Amino acid sequence: MTEAFMTVGSAEREFTAALRDFARRECGTREQRDALTAETGGPHSPTLYAKLAELGWLGVCLPEEYGGAGGGMTDACLFLRETARGLVPAGGFVTSVITAKAYERFGSAAQRKAAVGGAVAGQVLSIAMSEPEAGSDVGALRCRAEQQPSGGWLVNGHKTWISNAHLAEYILLVARTGSGDSKHEGLTMFHVPAAAPGIEVRGIETMGGREVNDVYFTDVHLPADAVVGRVGGAWQQLMAGLNAERLFLAANMLGLSERILEDTLTYVRGREQFGRPVGSFQALRHRLADLATEIECARLLVFDVAAKCDAEPDRLFPREASMAKLKATETAKHAALEGMQMMGGYGYATEYDMERHLRAAVVSTVYGGTSEIQRDIIGKSYGL
Structure with missing residues (x-):
């Protein structure tokens, strides 16, 4: 399909052309794609992802202060469209950029530096919401974070269908911290290192290979400053x-x-x-x-x-x-x-x-x- 009818500037056309050239060179053949996806058994190649980071493309719509390009939604959509069209095995990007945007809006300075800066540099981020009894109905979440006398939090619960948790450096966890008149009240976001003690990630085998996971939280201790945004404000933050x-x-x-x-x-x-x-x-x-x-x-x-x-x-x-x-x-x-x-x-x-x-x-x-x-x-x- 041509781009003549698409209202874009020269910068967008050049970006699209560069992405297509990259896809042809790096994964233009079936043999190349098979070798790359064999790295993880799913649609993500750490080797190729590192090359995308070196080119600065993983920060296409993330702030310049964290190494991003400072672009907008159109730029991100161009990147996603062309990497999908070119069958580029960068399956960690979607969850990473969605999660990084949440940190950009609501995270502390330290959280933004770690998560947004990490995403730009090639780290994978994951967001954990769904549970065995709470998929489309986010308000039914049961994974619980209890505040401790020290001011920190203790997390226990089970998340499921969590994309890229097995590749993630950080997990943005949505857990229940309280209740209210609405079931959507009392939900809070937490910044969680994926390697934190008490976290177990188990892959769910699917037709698409290794992409999604069960994630178990057993007495996971988080510091007080792990809260992303406002305690009890996760629903409004998710909607944003x-x-x-x-x-x-x-x-x-x-x-x-x-x-x-x-x-x-x-x-x-x-x-x-x-x-x-x-x-x-x-x-x-x-x-x-x-x-x-x-x-x-x-x-x-x-x-x-x-x-x-x-x-x-x-x-x-x-x-x-x-x-x-x-x-x-x-x-x-x-x-x-x-x-x-x-x-x-x-x-x-x-x-x-x-x-x-x-x-x-x-x-x-x-x-x-x-x-x-x-x-x-x-x-x-x-x-x-």
Whole structure:
């Protein structure tokens, strides 16, 4: 897909071109990607991630005072789109940048230096919210942090489906510290070194490899200054980050959708049946036309919301961010299913990337707020 119709400046075009060149050189072949992902058994390569840090790209939307580039949401979306499109194994970036943005808004000076500066330098960050009985319903969290006479905190509980906890230097923990009239009251964020005594990380094997984990906290002692933001204020702090979380996930899946379309086109142009390329048959040609149109709609939506966020950085866009996340992730899932169908049996073969694309796309409609939750948020924004 071309960029002629995208309203970007020369700096954005140069950034996009540099990202594409990097992806071609470093992980442009299946052999390169297999070798890189073998490092962790999942979609993250510490070796390649270190190269991205050296280039200064991991701080694309983080403050200059911590080594970042000081860019905005559009810059972050360009990075996420192109790394996904280029199949760059930098799976730790999404959780790291989402978590770093929370530290940027609410962390102390020392916390920001450690977490935001660490993310820019190539450290992975993770955020721990979900529990066995609390997924979409964040207010049902039971993992508890009790204040000690010394002023510190004692944490006990079980978190699950925690992305990149096994790679993380720091975990941003959301735990219950009290109660109130609302179930969302009494939640607090904590800055937790992942190597702190009492923390156990157990991988959850999934179709996508090693990405998510159970994290157990057993008598984990935290100092008084481990609180991020305000005691009891985690719910409001989480809401303040929804623009970034949903938009970043949307940009990531936009890039994957575009890669799926490119891979499908390559296949149907080269595969012949009945004496001609299968892409020349009207049934496939029309399906590809519809798919390309849907991806273009997702692209326009994602970057429109990013531009709105950049224009008004202190304003929440819950409806628009949910729309972007819903559209981009559902489009990616649809694209992968269509690509697999059009490739026939080869779509299921591990020698091609399509089956990997499907595994990556399907789960995107679940994490970061399911499609059903996004639809509910959008509906409520209209007073329904």
